Amino acid sequence: MADPITFDDFLRVDIRVGRVLRAEPFPEARKPAIKMWIDFGPELGERKTSAQVTAHYAPDELIGKQVMAVVNFPPRQIGPFMSEVLVLGVTDPDGGVVLISPDKEVPPGGRMH
Incomplete structure (x- = not known):
């Protein structure tokens, strides 16, 4: 079982819905x-990720496709690509x-509650 968190911890995670505009293979990635x-x-x-x-x-x-993503993590360098959301x-x-x-179907940017 995961370590317990408080409700305030949960509220700090900003999870939003977005629509994929563009997608392409990432051959430089390790996996x-x-x-x-x-x-x-x-x-x-618009934000990018891998x-x-x-x-x-x-x-x-x-x-x-509509996807859910954490949008308030700091950007992370993945090889030559900067990932901005998870x-x-x-x-x-x-x-x-x-x-x-x-x-x-929901509007892009809607926050998970």
């Missing part, structure tokens, strides 16, 4: 990954990552 440019609406704009989601997604399948997913029994997304 297979896809680079994504995601629109988080007028407040946050994710190890190649087991279930091809870049062209991600375009237009997309969220869950691993399947084989270790492949399945992205978390809303089950209904």
Whole structure:
């Protein structure tokens, strides 16, 4: 079991919905990954990330998909690419990552409650 956190700790994590605008392979990554440019609406704009989601997604399948991401982590250098957000997913029994997304269409930038 994970270490307990307070409700205030949880509120500090800014999780928003975004729409993937562009996605392309990331061959320079150590593990297979896809680079994504995601629109988080007028407040946050476009942010980029890379994710190890190649087991279930091809870049062209991600375009237009809504995803959930932590948007208030500091940027992180991943090889030659600067990742600005952390997309969220869950691993399947084989270790492949399945992205978390809303089950209904919502406006980009909406914060998870």
